[in-house]
Amino acid sequence: MTTAQPRTQVMTQHRFGGPEVLTLEERPRPVPAAGEVLVRVRAAGVGPEDGQARSGSAPVYGEPPFTLGRDVSGVVEEVGAEVVGLRAGDEVFGLVDGGGHALHVTAPAGHFAVKPSTLDHVRAAAAPTAMLTAWQALIDIARVGPGTRVLIHAAAGGVGHAAVQLAKAEGAYVIGTARADDHAFLRDLGADELVDDTATDFTTAVHDVEVALDLVGGAYGPRTLGTLRPKGLLVCAVPGDLGLAPEEVEARGMRFAIVQAEPSADRLTKIAALLADDRIRLHVDAALPFAEAAEAHELGEAGGVKGGLVLVMPD
Structure with missing residues (x-):
């Protein structure tokens, strides 16, 4: 049987x-x-x-x-x-x-x-996806630290709000783009400076950025290059919709990287420690x-x- x-x-x-x-x-x-x-x-x-x-x-x-x-x-x-x-x-x-x-x-x-x-x-x-994407972009690739000027697009989203907190945990100065309705939420998470990109051209409001994390794609990548300082780094987490070629970035004296969340028990264990004591909420x-x-x-x-x-x- x-x-x-x-x-x-x-x-x-x-x-x-x-x-x-x-x-x-x-x-x-x-x-x-x-x-x-x-x-x-x-x-x-x-x-x-x-x-x-x-x-x-x-x-x-x-x-x-x-x-x-x-x-x-x-x-x-x-x-x-x-x-x-x-x-x-x-x-x-x-x-x-x-x-x-x-x-x-x-x-x-x-x-x-x-x-x-x-x-x-x-x-x-x-x-997992939110924290692993943020970790790989900001820690593994960008190696942000105290005082690093970081721009995060779509800062109130799943990856964005995790990235804001991770960057702050590393001592970075965080600038986020988000709707005005989300600004109080992001300030509570530690964002230093916020731009309502539905009402303001962020390229005129943000300058001298060392690391930018693009979570939008399309035209945001090329536009973000104007906010970077020389040799600044643009990290794109929307690989299917870059809006620009890597060689275009390099020709303008910037650096470029693509990030996509990858499984990793080791990274997740480190992330768990941040979540356990509410350093990241x-x-x-x-x-x-x-x-x-x-x-x-x-x-x-x-x-x-x-x-x-x-x-x-x-x-």
Whole structure:
């Protein structure tokens, strides 16, 4: 007599399109391979990259069907062979290669770190992409430090508000672009100077910047070059929409880099320490039930989200 394989639920899609293409389905529960862990997801982030993949504007998962979701927080249910450092029952958060919008997900153990006990799953699920992008841009690439003048575009967004706080934690002087309605929020996070880029041309208001983090793309990259001091660094986190060529930047005496969040247990462990004692406070604009994933996508695409959007899984 064979035992039926346990089942789980996933939010999937069978065609590209708007939020309405997302459907909740039941599937066999995945089994961790060697070096992997099976995580019972408690909360999962919804970011701009999910909407781009869903619509097909950035088909990173190929043709449908597929399951979105990179940012997850949950509990390890099972570990595969050769896994060291994690065990069943550990509460973890991390970055997976898709499939996170599900009740269960498998991924390499090195994609996760132990979640701080002071951080709930909702806020932990908002952390991986935002914090890893900010860390790689500001710490690994730019090496910001005390007094570094840093410009952050879309400063109130998921990555932006994390970057503001990380730069401040390193002692930088932070200038942010954001709507006027978000300025009080960003001042509370430590921003030194703010520009309402919906009403003011930031290129006339901001000068002598050493490091700029572009979280908008398109024309923002070329325009931002005018705010940089000689040999200043422009880091773009919207690689599909640069708006300029690297050689153009170099020809103007500036430096250029592209950043995209990469899984790293080591970085996440360092990030966990910052989150544990509130040196960095991640804001979640809305936490919606898993079944309302389409509504979360609609909120994100409407714009104006402060911090992150998160799906909360049922018990």
